[in-house]
Amino acid sequence: MFDFLKAPISDLQDFVILAGKAMANLFRKPHYADDVANQMDQIGVGSLPIVLLVGTFSGVVMALQMAKALSQYGATGQVGQIVAITLVRELGPVLTALLVAGRVASGIASELGSMKVTEQIDAMRALGTDPLQKLVTPRMLAAAFVLPLLTIISDYVGITGGWLTASVMLHLTTSAQYWSTAYKALGFLDIAQGLVKPFLFSFLISLVGCFQGMRTTGGTQGVGLATTQAVVVASVWVFVVDVVVTQIFTSVPN
């Protein structure tokens, strides 16, 4: 009767096993520090231009939207506060995660998928290396380290974009007021929420990419399918986890 649930539950089980092994590998030798550094470069530095661009524009758009809405209440001086809170709590982490999911989860899935269909993963096992230790754990570790950093950068350039729009271009508020309200608006829980989210998203993005890549079958067509699946699944899970984390943080009294 519930046969249709077998495949997704089996997939989830496989994913949890892969995630568990990848994390257990953190405490097992050998550690591939070179691969972690290389992945940090690819995931972090490689994603920086697009994160800077989108982060800035998200702040600009927020300020433009708020300019109109707040002017109706004569509260344009609060634009800094609203831009800062929205970006740090929500837009910064989620937009950065979606960008990185599109760029990195797809990249990981296609790279590992190609290795799988050309028997490179089997060759690695035959040559005495655990592919999870060599390929999955470094990607997971690198993403967990760089995604919160990328989010911080995205938040900063977003708030700066908001300042350029609100203070320099539209003169809705003075620079001092903008930065002062933005700074004062952010409490410990806002910052914590803004950092916990990307940290959790990083695991989803890297592990979903690895999972889809490692289970690729059927040649180049399979690689394409794995890549698409990785982006879709990682993006959906980013939103699901976002809702859960937001709910937890909003239920905590300030």
Add this chain to the structure above:
Amino acid sequence: MNNGVQPILQFDSVTVDFDAGPVVEDVSFVVLPGECRVILGAAGSGKTVLLKTALGLVRPASGRVWLFGDDITNLSEERLFQIRARVGMLFQEGALFDSQTVEENVAYPLLSRISSPTRQQITDVEARVLESLKFVELGHTIEKYPSELSGGMRRRVGIARATVTEPPLVLYDSPTAGLDPITANTIMALVAKERDTRNTSTVIVTHRYQDGQLMANFRFDPRIGPNGESGGHLVPDDHTRVGHKTIFMVMRDGKLVFEGSQSELENSADPYLHKFVRR
């Protein structure tokens, strides 16, 4: 049957199941030290899966597999790593790591066993890598990436990587698939060279009967060849060497349908085997 000699590889009623059904069905055979096994079969007959099962890369649904006397059927991956270190494997398309140079590819099996190599160890590894690449006559490609090599060269680097640790058993998965006849002969000559100079046990999976014929009837002579081949050449085997014998196996739809010598295979009345040999 084994005359007290411990088999290098043994399959006992091994069945391997995939989602679509069994791909290897009730296969049993024994490989003794110094033996050369040629496993023939059409595409999809289960040859590659058989080879991967021998290495523990694929787990059988039933039956048992012994490698160097160890039952590897349900062994953990960590334990398998130690046993696999004594086996070399050439994958179908070479399976070289794209992101690494030829040198790094060939050095991989050596360096993966050393946690933090010293300068002296790295120098030793470099020397062995160069020696192994010279063995396959590709010493000049050391800094190239696999994508810069031809199909035959990639296969040769694959052989160098499989044999750099000088394992007692080497498995070759379709070493000549997709290659032109001249390159295919070069590859088979290297396989024979590896077998005869290092005295390794060899299992070759192939769909070309010529590959088996060459392995059964020629041996590698390291002396200068009649056409000035400085690296040695193949000469007809006089079959006087003790312990050296080539045994043929034929797979059909996952089942082992023949096991025996070349003459038994050629004289078989089975129409399928006959067709195979004639091809």
